[in-house]
Amino acid sequence: xKRIIGSPGTVSGLLLRIGQFLFxxxxxxxMASAIGFSTYTSFCYLIASMGFQLLWSFGLxxxxxxxxxxxxxxxxxxxxxxxxxxxxxTAMLSLAAACSSAGxxxxxxxxxxxxxxxxxxxxxxxxxxxxxxxxxxxxVSISSHVMFWILASV
Amino acid sequence: xKRIIGSPGTVSGLLLRIGQFLFxxxxxxxMASAIGFSTYTSFCYLIASMGFQLLWSFGLxxxxxxxxxxxxxxxxxxxxxxxxxxxxxTAMLSLAAACSSAGxxxxxxxxxxxxxxxxxxxxxxxxxxxxxxxxxxxxVSISSHVMFWILASV
Numbered sequence: 001x002k003r004i005i006g007s008p009g010t011v012s013g014l015l016l017r018i019g020q021f022l023f024x025x026x027x028x029x030x031m032a033s034a035i036g037f038s039t040y041t042s043f044c045y046l047i048a049s050m051g052f053q054l055l056w057s058f059g060l061x062x063x064x065x066x067x068x069x070x071x072x073x074x075x076x077x078x079x080x081x082x083x084x085x086x087x088x089x090t091a092m093l094s095l096a097a098a099c100s101s102a103g104x105x106x107x108x109x110x111x112x113x114x115x116x117x118x119x120x121x122x123x124x125x126x127x128x129x130x131x132x133x134x135x136x137x138x139x140v141s142i143s144s145h146v147m148f149w150i151l152a153s154v
Numbered sequence: 155x156k157r158i159i160g161s162p163g164t165v166s167g168l169l170l171r172i173g174q175f176l177f178x179x180x181x182x183x184x185m186a187s188a189i190g191f192s193t194y195t196s197f198c199y200l201i202a203s204m205g206f207q208l209l210w211s212f213g214l215x216x217x218x219x220x221x222x223x224x225x226x227x228x229x230x231x232x233x234x235x236x237x238x239x240x241x242x243x244t245a246m247l248s249l250a251a252a253c254s255s256a257g258x259x260x261x262x263x264x265x266x267x268x269x270x271x272x273x274x275x276x277x278x279x280x281x282x283x284x285x286x287x288x289x290x291x292x293x294v295s296i297s298s299h300v301m302f303w304i305l306a307s308v
Contacts, residue, residue: 107257111195152302153307
């Protein structure tokens, strides 16, 4: 069993999953509390993508806890392939959602100066939510790289 | 020497690099020919990112031609690590650029209906450029996965 930092069934892997779960939840709640977010397709997509990420990370965190308690080895090729595919899909979706929302935020805050012209727009909340989504993606991308590395060298 | 489709120093690898180069060039030229693109940070970033992609793919295509002509093996760990890092960086940048531009395009074409209200906006060109950027990213992501796989199993 390979013990790379962040590999499944280890404490570091579990902490990474908990981090993903927490940041994804924070991103969703910040965006959902911003008035008028549902007008923007990108922001709705951010919530959907972070929701998917949250469920995935929660599932894998439970699996890590089970493996740690029962001292089970999760590193068989079939399970690893499943983790790799899931992690890659969620990582891509998270990056795509964070970037498309960032595109809209930059347009409003910088290119068009809408945030200054319309002070009632909750621009700060949009920005914080996008930042949290980027942090989530960073953690998922670490997980997915570790998984891919372990699978390729099994 | 591993002969996975798309690996460096093979015909399929060369074709993939040429494809990336062509689609990145097409994306840049379509965006650059759209009036007023420079007002938008996301579109400028798309051009910068595709420009970087174009140079990287061109360099690796030349290296592939050299390896094919001289029948050299490019699969040593140092070169592969360089390819992996470069491919991952350009793939991430391409996806980020494509998604942030897509966010702005969707906002204009769907959420705000700006494309209908202002028919002088070159929305169609923006859309085509973003589509070409996504195709470029797809090809780079194939390359980077292949490189990572070969490096991990060397």
